[in-house]
Amino acid sequence: MCLGIPGQILEITDGEQKLAIVDVGGVRRGVNIACIVDEDHPVESCLGDWVLVHVGFALNRIDPEEAQITLDMLEEMAALQATLADPPFGPIPAQG
Amino acid sequence: MKYVQEFRDPQKAQGLLAAIRALGDQLTAERPGPIKVMEVCGGHTHAIFKYGLEALLPPTVELVHGPGCPVCIMPRGRLDDAIALTQYPSVILTTFGDVMRVPGSRQSLLQAKAAGADIRLVYSPLDALEIAAAHPDRQVVFFAIGFETTAPSTALTVLQAERQGIENFSLFCNHVLVVPALEALLSHPNLQLDGFIGPGHVSVVIGARPYQVIAERYHKPVTISGFEPLDILQSLGMVLRQLAEGRCQVENQYTRLVQATGNPVALAAMARVFVVRDQFEWRGLGDIPASGLRMHPAYARFDAEAKFTLPHGQVADHRACACGEILQGVKKPWDCKVFGTACTPEHPLGACMVSSEGACAAYYKYGHGRPHPAPPPRRLAQV
Amino acid sequence: MTDPTVTLAHGNGGRAMQDLITGVLVNQFQPQGPTVLEDQARLPLAELLTLGDRLAFTTDSFVVDPIFFPGSDIGALAVNGTVNDLAVSGAIPCYLTCALILEEGLPMDTLRRVVESMARAAQQAGVTIVTGDTKVVPRGGADKLFINTAGIGVMRSGVTPAATQLQPGDVVLVNGPIGNHGAAILVARGELALETDLQSDCQPLHGLVEAIVAVCPEVRAMRDATRGGLATVLNEFADSAQVGIRLLEEQLPVEAAVEGLCELLGLDPLYLANEGKVVVVVPPDRAAAVLAAMRSHPLGTHSQIIGEVTQGSGVYLKTGFGTERIIDRLVDDQLPRIC
The missing domain is CATH 3.90.650.10 (PurM-like C-terminal domain)
Structure with a gap:
């Protein structure tokens, strides 16, 4: 279900209606960015954001630090493959 | 593509697979049969087949493909209602490509379109709203499908229609909810599942918390997962790790997008525009309490079910179809009598054959109806 | 040829049609010889025989929507599509036909653009468009214009892909x-x-x-x-x-x-x-x-x-x-x- 794909906000086209242009691998499409806008992250600051695009809406911002943590963990696993003393699936309890 | 390619790197899969093998061995040392983990979401099912991940798993670990495809579970009666809508001369029916081929009791939307119905395919509900604005003399109905991932988009579109005063736009609302469906599966006495890979994009909206009930009441571990192959393998490993440690928690592998409380704007829009139905019929699973959304009475003027008279017929699932048992993990598609014979992607009888994300369609398309080839020999015994 | 749009008269066999054929089509495609306006193209066998030992013969229809799109248009597509069907047999593409089905009301400039594009594509592919046909259908009977091309090529001796x-x-x-x-x-x-x-x-x-x-x-x-x-x-x-x-x-x-x-x-x-x-x-x-x-x-x-x-x-x-x-x-x- 729910095809969602990372894209980057290229341009804010209508701040009032919270509309922007997103780029997905060289394909550009108008999207609604209401879901990624709040007091701490006003419309103007969305420019350059990496977001999850689903049916013409930016559903959430991608957290680059968390993405890096996941990738680091994958790197670690690849490195550990030979030894495998402790399969490193550290528990990551969902916050809250 | 950033945030995609790096999670598809086959080099990095080996460590994950070795760990999965080790955990699988450990977990099945003292019990018969493999560990069964359900990936709830059709998007995961699609990725698992696209990358052939099942063939990489040891025989001790089995994936069960869940009910998380909103197209597959759409009962035929709802499609008949959508087609009935197109019989109103004023109506332009707009929808996603996914549902165009799904058979109703007499025809599909694609067949209705060929017969002259005004049905238009859109990428976004916003495009449907634009069609409404461009055709003030017509009634534009958006055939809304999807889980909580998609529901906020249609809710926000209705709110925009309200703001812009576009009154010739309405929703035929068929949004469904993940957790009630999982609870229905978990309540079934035949269930043979050990844990769940949770739907990542639904969780972007609803957060991680709503799955607590699965861990607490049904004592099954859940790991919310991203959609790339390494995400899925890592999440599977995390479920196995929970089982090995005797834990039943909700864990989150998809931390780059999923927060515990979900997306507040999306949730608020849904709460404003929709209310939960008393029950909703799922193809293959029957009526499930509190598992669907309908329009809030305050938005009745955007509700196609209030604006138009619809047949609301109930059409029974095909008798020979084993979709219900396949979704519970009791049967595999090839155990079904009609799989690949009377039931094919061209002429689907059951829910799981309908969209490319259904378990049966995936097995048919990528495996030609044969059980999957034997997994590679185990290289590591026990760690 | 000053009509701004295609009308049913351009397909009825009368003067308007003659103007269209000579003014727009023949003018662009430039087939050679004294028999150009006969009802059939006449092809020199001896010349063809110098290129190979068999003929390849194919046809294809083109109904693409939109008719102009980034990188090409229906005209070039109609030529290249048939040229390619010939070429992949190992043949040297030589002659093409061009049959047009036009919707009444099609702007004449649109038709000219498409025909010019066909002529350019034919030149690039080294083929000549030697014969054709034009029909006009009432508005709504077709979507703007459809093209059918057939093509003849000569197969190189000893090349027999299958x-x-x-x-x-x-x-x-x-x-x-x-x-x-x-x-x-x-x-x-x-x-x-x-x-x-x-x-x-x-x-x-x-x-x-x-x-x-x-x-x-x-x-x-x-x-x-x-x-x-x-x-x-x-x-x-x-x-x-x-x-x-x-x-x-x-x-x-x-x-x-x-x-x-x-x-x-x-x-x-x-x-x-x-x-x-x-x-x-x-x-x-x-x-x-x-x-x-x-x-x-x-x-x-x-x-x-x-x-x-x-x-x-x-x-x-x-x-x-x-x-x-x-x-x-x-x-x-x-x-x-x-x-």
Whole structure:
């Protein structure tokens, strides 16, 4: 279900209606960015954001630090493959 | 593509697979049969087949493909209602490509379109709203499908229609909810599942918390997962790790997008525009309490079910179809009598054959109806 | 020829039609000789015989919407499509026909643009459009304009590619990134409100094929991967020769924007149409030479070896994870999906 794909906000086209242009691998499409806008992250600051695009809406911002943590963990696993003393699936309890 | 390619790197899969093998061995040392983990979401099912991940798993670990495809579970009666809508001369029916081929009791939307119905395919509900604005003399109905991932988009579109005063736009609302469906599966006495890979994009909206009930009441571990192959393998490993440690928690592998409380704007829009139905019929699973959304009475003027008279017929699932048992993990598609014979992607009888994300369609398309080839020999015994 | 639009009179056999034929069509296509306006083209057999020993003969109809799209248009497509159907048999394309079905009300300038594009494409492909037909249907009876072209080419002696000749071990090549035409058309239709810099790959393949058969006259099979894409051609190949074909996912050339579009809409580039891509199957010991020849041709700089012929049946794709999945025939057109 729910095809969602990372894209980057290229341009804010209508701040009032919270509309922007997103780029997905060289394909550009108008999207609604209401879901990624709040007091701490006003419309103007969305420019350059990496977001999850689903049916013409930016559903959430991608957290680059968390993405890096996941990738680091994958790197670690690849490195550990030979030894495998402790399969490193550290528990990551969902916050809250 | 950033945030995609790096999670598809086959080099990095080996460590994950070795760990999965080790955990699988450990977990099945003292019990018969493999560990069964359900990936709830059709998007995961699609990725698992696209990358052939099942063939990489040891025989001790089995994936069960869940009910998380909103197209597959759409009962035929709802499609008949959508087609009935197109019989109103004023109506332009707009929808996603996914549902165009799904058979109703007499025809599909694609067949209705060929017969002259005004049905238009859109990428976004916003495009449907634009069609409404461009055709003030017509009634534009958006055939809304999807889980909580998609529901906020249609809710926000209705709110925009309200703001812009576009009154010739309405929703035929068929949004469904993940957790009630999982609870229905978990309540079934035949269930043979050990844990769940949770739907990542639904969780972007609803957060991680709503799955607590699965861990607490049904004592099954859940790991919310991203959609790339390494995400899925890592999440599977995390479920196995929970089982090995005797834990039943909700864990989150998809931390780059999923927060515990979900997306507040999306949730608020849904709460404003929709209310939960008393029950909703799922193809293959029957009526499930509190598992669907309908329009809030305050938005009745955007509700196609209030604006138009619809047949609301109930059409029974095909008798020979084993979709219900396949979704519970009791049967595999090839155990079904009609799989690949009377039931094919061209002429689907059951829910799981309908969209490319259904378990049966995936097995048919990528495996030609044969059980999957034997997994590679185990290289590591026990760690 | 001053009428601003096409009317039913342009198809009724009278003066308006005559004006259209001489003023727009003959003027552009420039067939030669005293019998140009007869009801048939008269072709010199002796000349054809110097090129080879058999004729190749094909026809195709073109109804693409929109008629102008990034990278090409229906006119060039109608010429290149038929030129390519001839070329992939190993033939030298020589003569084309042009039958037009025009919708009443079509702007004359639009028709001129299309015909000019056909003439340019014919010149580029080294073929002459020698005969044709024009019909006009009432408004709504057709969508703007449809084109049918038929073509005759001469098959080079000793070159006999055919899908039935595939043998296990043979090597499969393609001359560049797949899916650009299908993706460009999908975007150009505008319904999905997408924007890309993608262009159709519409181009004539006769020169590239010439380079291939020059180094490998024993080429087993060639086919241009149009509707249904690469997957469809490979399935046709596998069925014809009763063999299997294994593709290597990591070798498949796909441009970033085509991949982006496919990710966004849930499509598979293997099934998207191409209009300038030839799938070539050659014996294993000729693969390196053919790849080098293809890469040194301007239309083949991004050529790749993408797979091999195997025992068995069906088309498989070997993923980067070392697993295999079946690449089946398309049940129906791909539709954009959200889930």
